[in-house]
Amino acid sequence: MGREDRAMIVRLRPETDEQESEALAAALRRAGLDVTLLTLGGTPLLSVNGRAVPPEVEQELLRHPAVEKLLRPDRPYCLAARSSRPDGTVVRVGPVEIGAKQPVIIAGPCTVENRDQLLRIAEAVRDAGASMLRGGAFKPRTSPYSFQGLGERGLELLAEAREETGLPIVTEVLDTEQVELVARYADMLQIGSRNMMNFALLRKVAATGKPVLLKRGFAATIEEWLLAAEYLLAGGNDQVVLCERGVRSFEPATRFMLDLNAVPLVRQLSHLPIIVDPSHGTGLRELVPPMSFAAIAAGAHGIIVEVHTSPEAALVDGRQSIDPTTLASIVRRVRMLRDMVEELVAV
Amino acid sequence: MGREDRAMIVRLRPETDEQESEALAAALRRAGLDVTLLTLGGTPLLSVNGRAVPPEVEQELLRHPAVEKLLRPDRPYCLAARSSRPDGTVVRVGPVEIGAKQPVIIAGPCTVENRDQLLRIAEAVRDAGASMLRGGAFKPRTSPYSFQGLGERGLELLAEAREETGLPIVTEVLDTEQVELVARYADMLQIGSRNMMNFALLRKVAATGKPVLLKRGFAATIEEWLLAAEYLLAGGNDQVVLCERGVRSFEPATRFMLDLNAVPLVRQLSHLPIIVDPSHGTGLRELVPPMSFAAIAAGAHGIIVEVHTSPEAALVDGRQSIDPTTLASIVRRVRMLRDMVEELVAV
Amino acid sequence: MGREDRAMIVRLRPETDEQESEALAAALRRAGLDVTLLTLGGTPLLSVNGRAVPPEVEQELLRHPAVEKLLRPDRPYCLAARSSRPDGTVVRVGPVEIGAKQPVIIAGPCTVENRDQLLRIAEAVRDAGASMLRGGAFKPRTSPYSFQGLGERGLELLAEAREETGLPIVTEVLDTEQVELVARYADMLQIGSRNMMNFALLRKVAATGKPVLLKRGFAATIEEWLLAAEYLLAGGNDQVVLCERGVRSFEPATRFMLDLNAVPLVRQLSHLPIIVDPSHGTGLRELVPPMSFAAIAAGAHGIIVEVHTSPEAALVDGRQSIDPTTLASIVRRVRMLRDMVEELVAV
């Protein structure tokens, strides 16, 4: 990516009103620049994209009363960089806070299979102490002949499970045409690993204003991942949680290689919260507890795990699902560990 | 993927008419099965998805006069398997045949930048002897601040370049919402590497009936790639060309690692034509000629390369673009080589 | 690897004396079999290599009074498999136990540079509470022009540092011709990542009887790693500690990708203790503390880290070395964490 691809960010004074911001943006556009109006944590920003700002325009900007600061990011992402919000972001999904002290534990079935299955698992998940419910209504399946999920019926069941348990729900959205539908039901929208670079989807999901769970592409670099987050942030949505879920490697013993190096690295590079998915990241039920603990010890803000009341009978991914008893044990220990960790990561 | 994920394919006699096929499909659906009606090379097929066909239904099918054969694929893909069409598929894009004797050479700029640039390159590409023109109107860019392509204006320019040169055009479609628009202009729709597992897009592109260029995901296995092709074929579109374009690896000297093993392997496993993209597969202009020759010698049906009249000035990916003189030299030699190769691969 | 590559292991009764074992081995050799005499944790074993035992010989073995059991491993490795010693192995290096309750912390410079540097670091390492001292005298360097270590002079300095501090020392041996020399000085011999498949070296190091630290090859599968351990065990040496140190991947942000999945997996598959090297596994000083904690939380029996009193001035790998203050903080916290973890991994 050449230098010209990097944005200049114009940070405006917090008190600048919309009219003023718009006027400034319009002036820059008249000077031939491509400008987007954003807010990050309440602060209005102008992002100047694609080509260098001429020196005379830069001088004018510096003299403008509404302009607080010009930021020229030294990395390709800017809004996602820790420097743009050093204290970190807390994402709120209903009563749940992600990125704060308490670790978040999101649990549920890989796929919503039917009403009974979902409600049984949802109650077990709540009883085990988890904070949110996950479950797939639209499933990205490698084969066109595999079960593709229940679709809208699955969303209805998730909403019913939320009513029953009080747990906010997160579910995956696969395509721009489904965004509105899924956003009507879900409390948090998940961008799956295969869609991390589906930029049209990122833009449309950003526009819903809903909190987003952005999974890492299974062969995406950390920089590409933060740039995908930048699409969401540049779309005006700062309620973004990153999720490490394992990457492709030469090792056949586990389904993916969980890259926990990413956890402390992302905490250093970005202000966004990061959680870990040890179910997909290992593909092996027995590895879910130890890798949950490892994730928290590395500094993750939470975990997302697949749970099934009868793992062996699951339609999809049963091999990596844990049962509710194991979940309860993980929840208890993750909380203990996280208390210890806040101090640890401050080393 | 469990056994239950594999389809049974019911091959009907060629003379079966639509009404008969529909009636048979309806009967199977009443028996609780999920059935899709397809044609592959003119032969009507019923694909039974998702769960095993009960023995009594199977017996009935075998006795039915319209049923020619029941196919139970031993690989997860079925329509894409060579066994389903041993003589291979020839894909037609206007006057161009891909998968036949003549190698296809697709060339053009990474991105449509403006009218002058495109027409100049298109003419140079035609004069160099290429068979089709490529060029991006919608670009998948890792950064939200990078130039994202001219959009519909780019499509108009591509259509104009086709008028001027007579070359059919292939261009990428990024999102389900653009499919109709892009299909109005393009002769062939490209599914890019980042979208190989965008299954909603695969389905929608299949439905256009247009020829499709399906690039391999940069971390997709060959089986996953053929399953992506299966989505297109199961959607009723058999005009699919596969394109190897390099995968992620630990090697920093080249942008991607071009996996030419995939060429003879795909020719063995599938009936679909396969071409190679040495521009993205190496990221280095100097490697484009030798890797074009290697691709053809490995049995590829053609190549797709990035060409620019002033590579150093290209807005995107200039480092991997060749100039028209080099293209002319590649075209000449690829043709010589391909003549020799048809015999070679028959070893 | 074909079936014929797998050994049958004949476990003899514990009271069998050497003469009896030898006699039985001789008889099998007369029957044309390739037999090795071993002991694993005091139990005498005969390993029959390379080809299947004829049924009549098998019958005879089963009737033989010294034979307790015939083991036909279902994995390619046998002595390294957990089934061959379910309670786990504790490796003893002087007063240090690896694989027991207390986590082991091995620390020291990447390379022994000179007397002052080493003694200063060794004392700092002891004061920080580490259990063993590491330091390279012979260094495997990618370039022939890089500093290759002080050689025997480095070993003398390590021995002096042991005198001063009481810490046992571990150091790498690069070649069969150095094994005797290094074994004269070191308490534990390290097989480095680049030599994990140097089978001649494995055999020779096994023969010294010294405890061995076996690093994972940076592109070795877990099965290949356990087979390398099998070389050591089959050579009669069961004092083997495995060390995960990161593998090659496409991610450029860290030097290697630390594969912590390997920790719980190895604990499940093998009885050998496993420790983790977050210095090489990340290449970034800031990631050493969190990844040390993650390793322990995943179930590792200890860590090995690079420490330098002036990291910026280190001749080799300064970018990944931590200072003694950080080490002290890691030691304290690793101990707390490990207390909690023994219970955790029992989930």
Place this chain on the structure above:
Amino acid sequence: MGREDRAMIVRLRPETDEQESEALAAALRRAGLDVTLLTLGGTPLLSVNGRAVPPEVEQELLRHPAVEKLLRPDRPYCLAARSSRPDGTVVRVGPVEIGAKQPVIIAGPCTVENRDQLLRIAEAVRDAGASMLRGGAFKPRTSPYSFQGLGERGLELLAEAREETGLPIVTEVLDTEQVELVARYADMLQIGSRNMMNFALLRKVAATGKPVLLKRGFAATIEEWLLAAEYLLAGGNDQVVLCERGVRSFEPATRFMLDLNAVPLVRQLSHLPIIVDPSHGTGLRELVPPMSFAAIAAGAHGIIVEVHTSPEAALVDGRQSIDPTTLASIVRRVRMLRDMVEELVAV
């Protein structure tokens, strides 16, 4: 690797005699520098290792009558760089030239199994038109229980096969302690993939003066590979042939991923000849012919393939061995292709 790791190379005038070179080296050593005396293609060189040459010493060197030029390489390797011998190196193994116009075809069994097998294959290989015979006497086996080769008996049989057929032989050497023994029998010594970073072995093999076949480590970068070659060249041996043999990847369909990008890249970066091993690089017999052609078309100076008269019965790696008829067909076509290619790569 820091700047201090790079050598300065002092190129002496061709007519400089040994005494003069030694005197100059001695003078530099007295100035505290680490100096090695080398010759590259007959030209005497002094390699100054490890630390920067002080300016005043540099001035003196420039004034010295025997000094032709000071080279400060911009890459970590120097002697292996193309700049140090722009016309390329031709390696001679008996009557065979590698790196010249004629492609070299090395063929033979993976492993020497017995006299009959070897002689039968050797004759078939000669009759098929190959230029050299390969065969393993010492085999690097992942499992200690696998057949490890016939050892010296295998070397004797290889020598006998050479007598019979007139073909020079190349065989692998696994350990420094075997170097002398193997060098007594072989015409060319092979460093295997697992030993590419066994630096002690590289040094000892260099010292034999025998031609060396240096396989790429299966997870080695191209730069690391050229640095391994640099060890051989810096050891005074310039008879080095590089061999691409596939690298580790996430793709399970082939045993390794053959990286043909490496062929044109190595030809650009280095003067050393490069050949390709499609047998290990694919692991699949059917892929050996097309990938042999691809290798040659990419610019390789030859290929090395595994041949067996009864591939299904081979003790090791039968799945990737071809039969002599296929070899004969490959030889014929590789020669045709190579004639065409010398012109191709000159594009």
